[in-house]
Structure formats: C-alpha cells, structure tokens
Amino acid sequence: MDFIQSLALVGGLGLIFGGLLAFAARRFAVEEDARVETICDLLPNANCGACGFPGCISFAEKVVSGEASVDSCIPGGKETTDNVCEVLGVESTGVDDKKVAEVYCLGTKDVAHDKFEYQGVQECKAALAFGGGFKACSYGCLGLGDCVRVCPFDAIYMADNGLPVVDLELCTGCGNCVKACPRDLIRIVDAERIGKYVPCSSKDRGKATREACEVGCIGDGKCAKVCPQEAITVENWLATIDSEKCDDCGECVPACKREIIKDVPKVTVHH
C-alpha cells in the first residue's frame, strides 16, 4: 500500500508540475526570429570567434538584429556572405579575398640552436615563461604547438622538424593561431599575393642572430640593394618585402647568402 501511495504521490506531483510547465511554456512563449537558426546553419559553425562574437549563434543573432555586418564571417568567405545576404534579402557585399596564416620563422630543430634542454609543460606559453624560452633565438618558434591546438579547422600541424605548417587549403584566416602564438610569429596574409618573403622574425643584431640560428635574417641589406622595385626594407636587422611592390623578379634570391628569401606559398582558391 505504501508502495502505491508513494508512487501515486511522486507521479502525481510530476504530472502536475509537468502540466504547469507545459502551460507556462505556451503562455510565456518567446518568439524567436527563425532567420537566426537558418543563418546559423549556413555558417561554418566552427565557433572560431574571428567575427568578434563568442560563437556562430551569437553572430547569427547580431547579424539579424543588424549589429554585425554581413561580411564579418572570415572563415566562411564570400560564399557564406552571399548566403547570409540571401536569407536577409540584402544585396551581397562579399568580396573574394581569401586570407591565410603564414609562419614567419625558419628555425627548425637542426638549424636553430637551443639554450638549454626544456622538460616542462609542453606549451609555448609555459616554455616562454621559463627563462625566456629554451631557444637561443629570442624571436624563434618554440615548436610546442599552441597554434595547432587552437585551430578550429585543423589547418595547422607540427612538422617533424619542429615548425608548424599551415595547410593553405584548409586555412580560413580566422586568426586564432595569431592570437595563440606568444612570439607573434604568425601573420594573416592575402592568399592570392605573389612574390617573395623573408620568413624570419629575428630583430637581433646580425652577430647575435648568426650565433643563434643558421637561417636567421642578419639584416645585412644585400637584398635591399639589388631590388629594382625598392620593395625591400631592412629595419632592426630584419628584411621585410612589401608584397604590394614586389613583382617576383627574383633578383634578391641569389643576393642572400643565407638563402632565406622564399616564394610565398601558393594556394589554389576555389571560386
């Protein structure tokens, strides 16, 4: 009898409360804009945060309410912008400028020397906090993969030589790796640019760079002298090539004794 009573009581309570909730859900229903869900489905849903909102659903809400601009989704690119515009019924403003991440360091394990052996937490940020990092070059890649772990698109991986490699097909240019790199070695660049670049970030004097790394830019300025376009500037013992001016003539490549002027990585953009 006890059994039936307790069953009836708990079941009855559950039934009453369930009914009450069902009634309340109807009575106090909040009408949500159906477009929010539609737009959210069209987004990449990687929740990468490149648009500046905490996730795809918040971006969808903001874009419907007009607080976010329709072309804020960087990973989605033009295609997503077009789709979003179609849902919202506005003229598409999407421009096709795929961006990708590029790593500005050449210091693989065998050419960039270590100051000491590091056995701590295997994260770049942790390694950097310990004695300023274990690499002799105070600008070089520590190779512990902070950038790899934050990539929502699996577009960056750690090669065996200790440097991260960007898969340009998968990279969307969301910039999470840029924020994750404690040494600021990753930049977001225009995917379709051509020309040469110097993948080094060392601002040390030539001698110091030479001692720390076999492939660091020593800033002797020889490349700048031969460049017919005057696209190369040397500042803080580091050569930078202006991709706007560079016409890919290749004069600078033999001028560099350290052989570190490279072609910018090519990516096939799907239109």
Place this chain on the structure above:
Amino acid sequence: MELNLAAIIFVAILANNILLHQFLGVCPYMGVTKRIETSVGMGMAVIFVMTIAAIITWVIYNFLLVPFDLGYLRTIAFILVISSLVQLVEIVLKKTNPTLFRALGIYLPLMTTNCAILGVAILNVQMDHNIIQTIVYGIAAAIGFTIALVIMAGIRERLDLVNMSSMLQGAGVTLITAGLISMAFMGFSGIMTL
C-alpha cells in the same frame, strides 16, 4: 515569537551562513563572483527562488507528505518541486525580463541543482518551522548567500588589480580567500548557533 524570528534571521545570515558555514551552493560562489554586478543578480535570483521554494516545499511536506505518512519521500519530492520551479522561473523571466535572463545566463538553470535551495527546504522541515518561520528562514538564508557572494566578488574585483605571484593567480587565490572569509564568519557562531 518575535525574538525567535530575530534569532532565525541572525543565525541564517551570519552564524550559520548557508554558504560559509554549511558549504551549500558553492558552485555559484566560485562561478559568478568575478564581478559584483553579476553576484548581486545571482543573489536576487536566489532570494526569489529560495523563498518560493521554501514555501512550496513546506506546503507539500505538511499537507501532502505528512498526512500520508510519506515523510521519507521529501528529498525526491523537493527535488521535483525545485527543478520545476526553476524552469518555470526561467520561462517567465525569459518573457518578462530578457536582460536579467541573459545576465543570469547559465546560473539560472544551474540553480535546478543548487544544493543550497534543497538544503534550505530540508532544514526547514528538520527544524519543525511553521510557515512564518519558513518564509523568514528562506529569505534570510538567501540574503546570507547574497552577502557571501557580494563580499567574495568585492574582494575578487580588487584582487584582479593586485600584482601577485602567477602561481596564486585565479583559482588558487580564490580558494584561499573563500577559506579566510569562511573562518571569519565562524566567529559569529560564538554568539548563537542553531
């Protein structure tokens, strides 16, 4: 009677503070105390829910469970009441006050499983409170909860600006602070306790 109520208020807020003395509902104590604003919001929600929950659970206990001699079912019955109540509050709040709903965010659904609320409901039954005492105890316990949250938030806001060892930053110093506040409140139990 009046003295009794005053004693309940004193004990519930200070001496036997639900958070600092009985350690119920510690999740929001760590979770929403980053800023005073959010902790006040959470505190108000707890005051609201705890008072209603105390009343409803008291009614259910005394008019449903006791007459049928099913007092041993109170835990499950109270869980049922509280979880439905929180959902109801959530639905109503979403419609009537979206700003508060958004400010409370994840912590309103988390209140479904906030043991402080269940704790107050069960303590009321254990201490044989009448309906007035129940209401007073519910409100006072929730106020005590809010005070603890606000004190913690105030300290944490200042801690953010302090230059301290990276080893202690974040969770470490928060837990130490919680322990110290708790010990300070222990002093009140020398005056009166339940």
